[in-house]
Amino acid sequence: xxxxxxxxxxxxxxxxxxxxxxxxxxxxxxxxxxxxxxxxxxxxxxxxxxxxxxxxxxxxxxxxxxxxxxxxxxxxxxxxxxxxxxxxxxxxxxxxxxxxxxxxxxxxxxxxxxxxxxxxxxxxxxxxxxxxxxxxxxxxxxxxxxxxxxxxxxxxxxxxxxxxxxxxxxxxxxxxxxxxxxxxxxxxxxxxxxxxxxxxxxxxxxxxxxxxxxxxxxxxxxxxxxxxxxxxxxxxxxxxxxxxxxxxxxxxxxxxxxxxxxxxxxxxxxxxxxxxxxxxxxxxxxxxxxxxxxxxxxxxxxxxxxxxxxxxxxxxxxxxxxxxxxxxxxxxxxxxxxxxxxxxxxxxxxxxxxxxxxxxxxxxxxxxxxxxxxxxxxxxxxxxxxxxxxxxxxxxxxxxxxx
Amino acid sequence: xxxxxxxxxxxxxxxxxxxxxxxxxxxxxxxxxxxxxxxxxxxxxxxxxxxxxxxxxxxxxxxxxxxxxxxxxxxxxxxxxxxxxxxxxxxxxxxxxxxxxxxxxxxxxxxxxxxxxxxxxxxxxxxxxxxxxxxxxxxxxxxxxxxxxxxxxxxxxxxxxxxxxxxxxxxxxxxxxxxxxxxxxxxxxxxxxxxxxxxxxxxxxxxxxxxxxxxxxxxxxxxxxxxxxxxxxxxxxxxxxxxxxxxxxxxxxxxxxxxxxxxxxxxxxxxxxxxxxxxxxx
Ligand SMILES: Nc1ncnc2c1ncn2[C@@H]1O[C@H](COP(=O)(O)OP(=O)(O)O)[C@@H](O)[C@H]1O
Ligand SMILES: [Mg+2]
Numbered sequence: 001x002x003x004x005x006x007x008x009x010x011x012x013x014x015x016x017x018x019x020x021x022x023x024x025x026x027x028x029x030x031x032x033x034x035x036x037x038x039x040x041x042x043x044x045x046x047x048x049x050x051x052x053x054x055x056x057x058x059x060x061x062x063x064x065x066x067x068x069x070x071x072x073x074x075x076x077x078x079x080x081x082x083x084x085x086x087x088x089x090x091x092x093x094x095x096x097x098x099x100x101x102x103x104x105x106x107x108x109x110x111x112x113x114x115x116x117x118x119x120x121x122x123x124x125x126x127x128x129x130x131x132x133x134x135x136x137x138x139x140x141x142x143x144x145x146x147x148x149x150x151x152x153x154x155x156x157x158x159x160x161x162x163x164x165x166x167x168x169x170x171x172x173x174x175x176x177x178x179x180x181x182x183x184x185x186x187x188x189x190x191x192x193x194x195x196x197x198x199x200x201x202x203x204x205x206x207x208x209x210x211x212x213x214x215x216x217x218x219x220x221x222x223x224x225x226x227x228x229x230x231x232x233x234x235x236x237x238x239x240x241x242x243x244x245x246x247x248x249x250x251x252x253x254x255x256x257x258x259x260x261x262x263x264x265x266x267x268x269x270x271x272x273x274x275x276x277x278x279x280x281x282x283x284x285x286x287x288x289x290x291x292x293x294x295x296x297x298x299x300x301x302x303x304x305x306x307x308x309x310x311x312x313x314x315x316x317x318x319x320x321x322x323x324x325x326x327x328x329x330x331x332x333x334x335x336x337x338x339x340x341x342x343x344x345x346x347x348x349x350x351x352x353x354x355x356x357x358x359x360x361x362x363x364x365x366x367x368x369x370x371x372x373x374x375x376x377x378x379x380x381x382x383x384x385x386x387x388x389x390x391x392x393x394x395x396x397x398x399x400x401x402x403x
Numbered sequence: 404x405x406x407x408x409x410x411x412x413x414x415x416x417x418x419x420x421x422x423x424x425x426x427x428x429x430x431x432x433x434x435x436x437x438x439x440x441x442x443x444x445x446x447x448x449x450x451x452x453x454x455x456x457x458x459x460x461x462x463x464x465x466x467x468x469x470x471x472x473x474x475x476x477x478x479x480x481x482x483x484x485x486x487x488x489x490x491x492x493x494x495x496x497x498x499x500x501x502x503x504x505x506x507x508x509x510x511x512x513x514x515x516x517x518x519x520x521x522x523x524x525x526x527x528x529x530x531x532x533x534x535x536x537x538x539x540x541x542x543x544x545x546x547x548x549x550x551x552x553x554x555x556x557x558x559x560x561x562x563x564x565x566x567x568x569x570x571x572x573x574x575x576x577x578x579x580x581x582x583x584x585x586x587x588x589x590x591x592x593x594x595x596x597x598x599x600x601x602x603x604x605x606x607x608x609x610x611x612x613x614x615x616x617x618x619x620x621x622x623x624x625x626x627x628x629x630x631x632x633x634x635x636x637x638x639x640x641x642x643x644x645x646x647x648x649x650x651x652x653x654x655x656x657x658x659x660x661x662x663x664x665x666x667x668x669x670x671x672x673x674x675x676x677x678x679x680x681x682x683x684x685x
Contacts, residue, residue, distance in 0.1 A: 001542070003548075309526075310529075312526075313526045314528070314539070314543075315511060315514075316487055316514060317515065317520075317540045317587070318512065318515020318516070318540055318591075320508040323543060397482055397487045400526070
């Protein structure tokens with residue numbers, strides 16, 4: 001009987017294709033926007049997860065909170081304190097540096113390029129993906145000996161030296177008032193997808209280079225914050241709490257005055273924002289589904305009136321109230337579900353096309369698609385209820401007499 | 404269940420897979436019994452008396468013609484007999500069961516199992532093949548697909564449309580459409596076949612074919628009631644009931660015209676009519 005009803009509904013929908021399509025339009029747009037919004041959200045979440053996965057979900061920063069009013073000299077960290085923390089927490093911290101950065105002009109022969117220098121420890125490449133293609137990475141000797149060696153990416157190398165393989169080449173720059181000669185010991189390839197480039201800023205004109213953190217703190221030794229990587233995601237909460245308490249103790253602050261940001265928290269904030277946007281746009285999409293549903297109800301009412309005679313014939317042959325009800329409900333549900341499927345194709349197709357265009361891998365979850373189509377069928381059932389019950393209640397003799 | 408349980412009865416009505424009592428109870432010798440039956444149409448502005456106090460019994464296996472001028476109440480009667488409409492006053496016993504007390508779904512079940520209705524305007528469902536049209540009453544009787552299709556083909560073969568099973572109604576002639584409608588009416592083997600001016604839209608040749616089919620069905624035991632205003636059509640039946648202004652004015656037996664018998668001349672028809680007129684007087 002269900003299959004029979006489905007067939008009947010299909011042929012009724014096919015009988016007037018244009019009308020059926022126009023009726024579905026509201027649902028198509030509604031479901032299309034839901035699918036695209038959700039898919040864009042999922043895609044973004046995936047991109048953020050990838051991004052944070054690359055830069056390390058366990059990455060964290062600790063400092064005295066910017067909201068603390070009266071600042072003291074002791075609020076700054078020094079290198080001894082950093083070493084002490086490394087010692088205390090041992091294996092739990094896989095990497096730690098003092099998050100030091102500075103920018104300065106670097107010049108070689110007649111070329112001058114503005115460079116961003118980041119101070120790092122020698123094992124930085126163990127916690128961050130660095131695709132070294134020429135030379136070597138900074139080593140323990142470079143860090144401990146404060147050697148003026150740098151590692152830069154290919155783009156910076158080309159900008160400054162005119163070629164990628166700049167190993168052995170040197171340039172002059174002034175850091176903290178001291179001008180010195182620096183030597184390139186390694187060149188790495190930055191592989192960023194378009195999303196990373198957008199989020200992290202792609203370097204095209206200027207230069208970027210890593211140098212030993214010991215150079216960037218010397219001689220000031222006033223460190224605003226410490227950057228570290230935790231051993232694992234599972235233990236990071238506990239570790240962060242312990243570090244927070246420890247820092248509060250040594251700095252004579254309350255734990256609430258210590259700011260500790262983790263990459264995971266940041267990602268959570270992005271996801272939360274995405275969720276908010278999805279919910280808002282989802283609400284708008286729901287309204288268009290409502291409008292689509294009303295469109296279906298309207299056309300089903302017309303259809304019921306047009307087919308009054310058919311209803312009369314069916315009743316005269318023994319169709320009961322429920323048979324007619326189910327017939328028309330099936331039709332409106334199918335109509336609406338077809339709209340849902342077309343909407344899914346539209347929304348999913350748009351998102352995928354956009355992703356292809358931007359070179360971003362997109363995510364269209366099958367579960368979401370099933371939910372959307374199922375929900376649109378439900379919309380059809382809900383808005384088909386009134387027309388169908390109108391059809392089912394018709395008196396057979398009145399219906400047969402209808403011209 | 405008389406003819407039920409056998410092939411393809413899948414879902415049944417009521418408890419324990421049984422048809423309700425009113426469907427199975429008694430097999431009455433009087434298939435139709437109308438007692439002081441009155442039908443009043445309430446049009447809102449005024450009340451129209453469709454039928455005035457009808458008392459009528461039709462036995463199982465009869466072949467009856469209902470005749471009368473336009474507006475004399477023939478269709479009103481047929482609609483009530485077919486359980487499409489209800490009497491305003493009085494009783495209609497179909498197979499001994501008072502139909503007036505039934506709710507719409509119970510009436511649907513009765514129409515589905517006990518009555519085959521043939522309309523003047525065929526009333527096939529458009530854009531639906533002849534086969535599917537014939538299957539419909541069986542669909543509503545919850546027969547299996549295989550059973551429905553087989554039986555529908557047998558029935559179409561029976562009415563001489565075996566090769567037209569997959570045709571749409573608009574691809575068939577009037578006579579062919581009416582034969583599909585008859586095949587459909589026979590789908591659930593109903594004991595009662597009602598036809599309201601089944602030949603009204605057909606030419607003479609097609610009309611004769613249809614009436615021969617009814618004669619055949621009557622011979623096989625179906626009770627057939629045909630409304631017509633043509634004497635030639637009525638001549639096929641065994642009993643002619645005449646209506647005027649919502650009342651029965653005569654009810655006489657008739658010697659049926661044999662199948663394949665030569666068509667009567669005008670004179671013989673007139674003579675027959677005159678004879679019937681006499682009977683009506685007596
Ligand atoms: N639905 C209706 N509403 C009001 N009056 C009706 C209706 N159907 C039939 N009638 C009236 O009942 C009478 C009998 O009609 P009907 O049974 O259709 O006659 P017949 O079929 O013999 O031509 C007529 O006077 C007709 O006007
Ligand atoms: Mg009539």
